[in-house]
Amino acid sequence: MHIHKYEKIWLLFGIASLLVFTVTIGVSAFYMGNQPPSCLVTVDPAKVYETEPFNQPGLKQVGDKDYELVVVASAFNYDVGPEKVIQIPVGSTVNFIGTTTDVIHGFEVAGTNANMMLEPGYINTVKTTFNKPGKYTIVCNEYCGLGHHLMFATVEVVE
Ligand code: CUA
The missing domain is CATH 1.20.5 (Single alpha-helices involved in coiled-coils or other helix-helix interfaces)
Incomplete structure (x- = not known):
């Protein structure tokens, strides 16, 4: 041809x-x-607390200055384990792994590029490195009901 x-x-x-x-x-x-949205992994929203890793919300050290924070959002709370303030050393990288048991919630670590949506049925992750000491507030930036403004948790980065 x-x-x-x-x-x-x-x-x-x-x-x-x-x-x-x-x-x-x-x-x-x-x-x-x-980071493009990752939410490709699913979870039964009714069984979040029976499903790994959400059966143990909170901070886990996975390496040198390398952490995982498992978060369960619900109206109107972030379950980040027994402590409401998460402490990590400066220079740490945190992989946030989140889902919700009820409606859509936002998940934004103010002052960083960590920002994702938590949707019922899906697991979403976002990773960020904290190079400056200080307090970083995790806020819900997706209107979810009357207590929307009450949803928060804190990451404290220490020297
Ligand atoms: Cu949760 Cu707004």
């Missing part, structure tokens, strides 16, 4: 544009620490 010279050029041009777009989207999606 004979392919015309111009047809070949346009075909190559098309493939090249596609590659440029794919790379641009692929790179920009993660630019400046952005």
Whole structure:
């Protein structure tokens, strides 16, 4: 089969544009620490507290300055374990793993890039590194009812 010279050029041009777009989207999606929503893992919202890791909400050290915080949101509370204030050393990376037992809640660690939605039936995660000491408030940024403004927890980053 004979392919015309111009047809070949346009075909190559098309493939090249596609590659440029794919790379641009692929790179920009993660630019400046952005993370596309992860919520691909599901959980039965009625059995959150019987399902790992949500049967033990709270902070877990998984490496040197590497932590996991398991969060169960519900109207109108963040269950982050027995302590309402989570303490970690400066420079720590925390992988927040969250879900909700009832309605959609927001999950934003104010002053960081950690921001996700917690949807019933789904497990969502977001990771961030705390390079400055101080108190970071976890707030609900998704209106969820009368006690919406009462939902919070605190991450305290210490030297
Ligand atoms: Cu939970 Cu607003």
